[in-house]
Amino acid sequence: MLNLILRRLLVAIPTLILVSILIFCLQKLLPGDPALMFAGEERDPEVLALIRAQHHLDRPVLVQYGYWMAGVLQGDFGHSLRTGIPVTDLIVQKLPVTLQLTATAMMIAMITGISLGILAAARQGKLSDAAINAVGLTGMSIPNFWLGIILIMVVSVQLRWLPSAGFVSITDDPGAFLRSVIMPAFVLSTPITAYLMRHTRSAMIGALRSDYIRTARAKGLRRPVVTLKHAFRNALMPIVTMVTLLFGELMAGAVLTEQIFTIPGFGKLIVDGVFTRDYPVVQGVVLCTAVSFILLNLLADILYILINPKLRHA
Amino acid sequence: MTIRTFLFASTAALIAGAAQAQSISIGLLSDPDLLDPDRSRTFVGKVVFQSMCDTLVDVDADLNYVPELATAWSLDESETALTFNLREGVVFHDGTPFNAAAVAANFERSLTLPDSLRRTELASVESVEVVDDLTVILHLKAPDSTLMSQLTGQPGMMKSPTAFNNGSDFAQNPVCAGPYVFDSRVQNDRITLTRFADYYEPERYHFDSVTYLPVPDSTVRLANLRSGALQIIERVDPSDLDSMRSDSNVALAEAPSLGWRGLEVNLNADTPMANDLRVRQAFDLAIDRDIINQVLGHGVLTPNRQPFAPMHFAYDPEIRADGRDVERARALLTEAGYDRVPVELLFANNTLAQSLMEMIQAMAGEAGFDVSLRATEFSAMQAALAEGNYEVGQAGWAGRVDPDGNFANFIYCDGSLNDTGFCSPEVDRLWTAAKETSDVAARTALYSEAMALVNAEMPYVFLYTEGYSYGLDAALTGFIPHPDGVVRLQDVSFTQ
Numbered sequence: 001m002l003n004l005i006l007r008r009l010l011v012a013i014p015t016l017i018l019v020s021i022l023i024f025c026l027q028k029l030l031p032g033d034p035a036l037m038f039a040g041e042e043r044d045p046e047v048l049a050l051i052r053a054q055h056h057l058d059r060p061v062l063v064q065y066g067y068w069m070a071g072v073l074q075g076d077f078g079h080s081l082r083t084g085i086p087v088t089d090l091i092v093q094k095l096p097v098t099l100q101l102t103a104t105a106m107m108i109a110m111i112t113g114i115s116l117g118i119l120a121a122a123r124q125g126k127l128s129d130a131a132i133n134a135v136g137l138t139g140m141s142i143p144n145f146w147l148g149i150i151l152i153m154v155v156s157v158q159l160r161w162l163p164s165a166g167f168v169s170i171t172d173d174p175g176a177f178l179r180s181v182i183m184p185a186f187v188l189s190t191p192i193t194a195y196l197m198r199h200t201r202s203a204m205i206g207a208l209r210s211d212y213i214r215t216a217r218a219k220g221l222r223r224p225v226v227t228l229k230h231a232f233r234n235a236l237m238p239i240v241t242m243v244t245l246l247f248g249e250l251m252a253g254a255v256l257t258e259q260i261f262t263i264p265g266f267g268k269l270i271v272d273g274v275f276t277r278d279y280p281v282v283q284g285v286v287l288c289t290a291v292s293f294i295l296l297n298l299l300a301d302i303l304y305i306l307i308n309p310k311l312r313h314a
Numbered sequence: 315m316t317i318r319t320f321l322f323a324s325t326a327a328l329i330a331g332a333a334q335a336q337s338i339s340i341g342l343l344s345d346p347d348l349l350d351p352d353r354s355r356t357f358v359g360k361v362v363f364q365s366m367c368d369t370l371v372d373v374d375a376d377l378n379y380v381p382e383l384a385t386a387w388s389l390d391e392s393e394t395a396l397t398f399n400l401r402e403g404v405v406f407h408d409g410t411p412f413n414a415a416a417v418a419a420n421f422e423r424s425l426t427l428p429d430s431l432r433r434t435e436l437a438s439v440e441s442v443e444v445v446d447d448l449t450v451i452l453h454l455k456a457p458d459s460t461l462m463s464q465l466t467g468q469p470g471m472m473k474s475p476t477a478f479n480n481g482s483d484f485a486q487n488p489v490c491a492g493p494y495v496f497d498s499r500v501q502n503d504r505i506t507l508t509r510f511a512d513y514y515e516p517e518r519y520h521f522d523s524v525t526y527l528p529v530p531d532s533t534v535r536l537a538n539l540r541s542g543a544l545q546i547i548e549r550v551d552p553s554d555l556d557s558m559r560s561d562s563n564v565a566l567a568e569a570p571s572l573g574w575r576g577l578e579v580n581l582n583a584d585t586p587m588a589n590d591l592r593v594r595q596a597f598d599l600a601i602d603r604d605i606i607n608q609v610l611g612h613g614v615l616t617p618n619r620q621p622f623a624p625m626h627f628a629y630d631p632e633i634r635a636d637g638r639d640v641e642r643a644r645a646l647l648t649e650a651g652y653d654r655v656p657v658e659l660l661f662a663n664n665t666l667a668q669s670l671m672e673m674i675q676a677m678a679g680e681a682g683f684d685v686s687l688r689a690t691e692f693s694a695m696q697a698a699l700a701e702g703n704y705e706v707g708q709a710g711w712a713g714r715v716d717p718d719g720n721f722a723n724f725i726y727c728d729g730s731l732n733d734t735g736f737c738s739p740e741v742d743r744l745w746t747a748a749k750e751t752s753d754v755a756a757r758t759a760l761y762s763e764a765m766a767l768v769n770a771e772m773p774y775v776f777l778y779t780e781g782y783s784y785g786l787d788a789a790l791t792g793f794i795p796h797p798d799g800v801v802r803l804q805d806v807s808f809t810q
Contacts, residue, residue, distance in 0.1 A: 030693075030694075031690065031691070031693070031694035031697055031698075032691070032692075032693030032694045032696060032697045033693070033696075033697050033700075034693075036693065036696050036697060036700060037693050037696070038347070038355065039355065039431075043700070043723075043730040043731060044431065044433070044434050044730055045730060046433070047429070047431055050428060050429055051429070054429065080501065082345075082347050082348075083346075083347055083348060083349075083485070083499075083501055084348050084483055084485045085486065085499075085501055090501055093500060093501070149533065149534075152534070152537050152541075153537065156537060156538075156540075156541040156543075157537050157540045157541050160541055160542065163541065163543050164534070164537045164538050164543055165527075165529060165534060165537075165543055166503075166504075166527070166543065167503075259531075260531075260534065262503075262527070262528075262529050262534060262538075264500055264501070264502050264503030264504075268502050269501070269502060272345065272502050275691070275692075275693075276693075277693055
């Protein structure tokens, strides 16, 4: 087990280096000159030259990458070109926001998705199964941004029940946190909920058809007990790995959701960074996201092994 | 947490949280950049500085100069010495006294800081003389009638000299002498200011704290105003004006703006537009600015064919901007020997610009132009314009209090925003002459003469002047919209 983790972490290092090079070069492919972006609307040539020299923008890309990497290895991700705030501070400030949002969304998705999936599997072929499936398909197909704007229009503007924007951390005020996070988390969770529902349903159907379930039923155990205790435990394995991988999906979905609800998280940071050509911010955030993805994948593998004893000695 | 307590907690949370009347939240178009007046480059930054950093002088809603940190000023005979009498008993947020020495230190920083963006604006300042504690004289290299207008913005914002050399980055903790003190900032989220206890006019400011929130999407900004999360929003989208007028929970405040919007022609490109003035004139004649105002502006735009706004003294009322003349446009094209003229329009991709360019495409099409649209993202457009990699491109300017600054960068041979290739030593001479006299009548005549020369070449096609529209909470009173687009909180309060 430990061997596996170490092996995977070692493999992650070249991956991260590749990611960092890729993001660096992709940014350079973006048209537009950050110096122009930051020289103000007057575009004073003197200021332009100064900005380029200050941030090594006048040097070859490889040299620029070297400067950046040297900083990263010392834990210095540079400063935002736009506001002068250190990138590390920005990450520390924004990451908890996105994590709180995605965790809430994941909780919503797990509670509704898994229970609906079990229900649909238990009622396979009946009307309620069809209804749940229809809801699931709808959830998958509704565009996030549309649902978000409609919710803001109805819940915030018409009914004035919930704030339409902003974010309060759970550590500051749990009540206000719930009010600020419930709508964006719900919007973010809809496709994942649907996905989990479908996944749970098929895993459960598979489990319910197996021999041991027939045996359990023959022993006279009641249906709910059989469904939840025997079948669900076996169906859980693919679901758990799916949940871990879906976290990555949520991180990606958060980009759009944060734009709509004006939540100052990772997603908003990277979008604003790209639009303003704030290279150090984009690089820092992407690198950080890549690390999270690699760790999540590793976690999924570990969980898979823990849940499935057959794999432990593989 | 059990389901029951969860439900209880969330219900309680919903009931709580009514807005306190002691604070105000303002929705901005975007997130400001560096919070250092010497290094700031965004307009939206100025909106935040307005409550934090008092300037030597300010402008009122009619563009008259009014006292702020300076109570009086005078210009000598030669117009090269500008004397300011300073307000007594003013302190910066850190307790440092505000006096003539502080003013001198501020100008020195603006002119010498390596990454200062104020050098161009203060280029005419040769030296600053401290006469006594409350008197300071700016000695100029040459007369500069635009300097007063510069001092209403970033170059005139007074910062605490104590904070210059305390080793920390001024932008992360700005210290000025305005009614509100910098409290905290979360990038892309909010900037919070709190009331300054020792401000010299405390009775004019009614909020304990002011929060600025960047909300780029105009629909979301308006939704936040309606839901009560914001009390002032800047730049309401014209298409929302009608629904706002019929909403009793929100109010609308409008001011004319000083800027202009238009198109620029790359005269160095080998295109019919660049090679023949008659083609440019035909293009200009094909556009119906009234229709643009009705369809895009819902009536808030002012059709315009010059770089000055109607509020500027330099505005020439003789230059008509109404109607179009397709017949004349067609005749001009025929005269120039063209049947159909291909034109590529470059613009930055947003909904408003897209609609505008599509309208121009249709209008010019009727006159014989085959317009193709090249939409790109803003900074890519900037780069293409600067490199001369365009035929006709989007141009515009937020506007300045003094007419000089409305066009100087676009028209001087070496103007930093002159991407057209237009260069006329005579226009340069006239523009400089207009800057070097304070006589309004003489300046107006000089600008008219210069603009006649510019229009004889037509490197720019002017379209309209925008208006500033603010959305307000209906309970808010005392808000006066200014043509410079900056939100001022003097005398603004909630009706009890």
